[in-house]
Amino acid sequence: xxxxxxxxxxxxxxxxxxxxxxxxxxxxxxxxxxxxxxxxxxxxxxxxxxxxxxxxxxxxxxxxxxxxxxxxxxxxxxxxxxxxxxxxxxxxxxxxxxxxxxxxxxxxxxxxxxxxxxxxxxxxxxxxxxxxxxxxxxxxxxxxxxx
Amino acid sequence: xxxxxxxxxxxxxxxxxxxxxxxxxxxxxxxxxxxxxxxxxxxxxxxxxxxxxxxxxxxxxxxxxxxxxxxxxxxxxxxxxxxxxxxxxxxxxxxxxxxxxxxxxxxxxxxxxxxxxxxxxxxxxxxxxxxxxxxxx
Numbered sequence: 549x550x551x552x553x554x555x556x557x558x559x560x561x562x563x564x565x566x567x568x569x570x571x572x573x574x575x576x577x578x579x580x581x582x583x584x585x586x587x588x589x590x591x592x593x594x595x596x597x598x599x600x601x602x603x604x605x606x607x608x609x610x611x612x613x614x615x616x617x618x619x620x621x622x623x624x625x626x627x628x629x630x631x632x633x634x635x636x637x638x639x640x641x642x643x644x645x646x647x648x649x650x651x652x653x654x655x656x657x658x659x660x661x662x663x664x665x666x667x668x669x670x671x672x673x674x675x676x677x678x679x680x681x682x683x684x685x686x687x688x689x690x691x692x693x694x695x
Numbered sequence: 696x697x698x699x700x701x702x703x704x705x706x707x708x709x710x711x712x713x714x715x716x717x718x719x720x721x722x723x724x725x726x727x728x729x730x731x732x733x734x735x736x737x738x739x740x741x742x743x744x745x746x747x748x749x750x751x752x753x754x755x756x757x758x759x760x761x762x763x764x765x766x767x768x769x770x771x772x773x774x775x776x777x778x779x780x781x782x783x784x785x786x787x788x789x790x791x792x793x794x795x796x797x798x799x800x801x802x803x804x805x806x807x808x809x810x811x812x813x814x815x816x817x818x819x820x821x822x823x824x825x826x827x828x829x830x831x832x
Contacts, residue, residue: 588789595782599810602775602818605758609821612755612831622750631750635740642737645729652726682745 579665587644590637597634628687632680639675643668721784728781735774759827768822775818783811 607615621627647664651657657664707714744750761767786807794800 588785591782591785592789595786598778598782599814602779602814602821606817606821608755608758608825612829615755615758619753619755622753628750631744635744638736638740642729642733646733649726649730679745683749686748686751 578662580661583644583647583665587641587648590641593637594634594641623687625687625691628684632676632683635679635683636672636676639672639679640668643671725781725784728777732774732777732781735770736778739770739774759825762822762825763827772819772822775822776815779811779815779818783807 604618607618622631644665647661647668650664651661743753762771787804790800790803790807794803
């Protein structure tokens with residue numbers, strides 16, 4: 549439903565001009581918009597994790613046993629998988645942050661912003677494949693290996 | 696009359712003395728801290744999660760071994776402050792973007808700033824007062 553006060557002839561004219569008749573106001577931008585959305589989401593998730601992580605590390609001041617007990621949860625299969633997600637989120641945020649800086653400060657940055665997005669996508673996969681392998685190796689071995 | 700109406704139509708509404716460059720410095724801080732955090736945080740994640748058994752080798756003794764070195768103490772302290780302020784500033788922007796009511800915006804920011812002070816205080820205190828000779832219980 550349109551919120552503008554356009555008259556029927558005007559609407560017909562815009563239809564004739566090939567304007568979209570899609571409902572709603574959702575902006576379907578180019579990949580740059582999705583990198584911006586992902587940058588926000590990964591940033592917020594990382595910030596919330598930082599809150600938890602500083603508090604769990606603070607347990608080293610309570611007692612070695614307390615700290616060791618809590619840190620054991622980081623070694624369980626599900627949390628271990630979440631850590632891969634965290635590393636993936638932080639890595640994207642870092643790579644895309646470098647891309648944002650290149651767009652801001654490098655004369656060719658704005659022109660190459662989309663190309664740089666594909667480059668960071670490739671770098672992300674190239675780092676995450678071995679990264680996830682080493683992070684999950686022990687968990688997979690314990691779950692499915694042996695016995 | 697027309698003269699008066701057209702005189703300097705884009706003049707800032709706020710007097711010059713009250714305008715500040717805070718948002719400019721905040722924008723610049725995000726980029727400078729971001730660049731340093733790329734090294735500090737990715738290095739931290741590589742050491743803690745990927746190399747040499749990753750998270751499975753971490754325990755109290757491991758932390759004690761690392762903080763025996765002033766280098767890693769300083770690394771963690773710099774990472775704590777830069778990450779908390781970088782992330783807090785990012786969240787401040789997000790609150791400004793999405794909070795619809797001034798009161799919501801106000802209280803979310805109070806919550807954010809209180810959590811930032813808490814995390815910075817607790818984190819800094821822990822790095823500086825860690826006792827490697829603490830008994831197990």
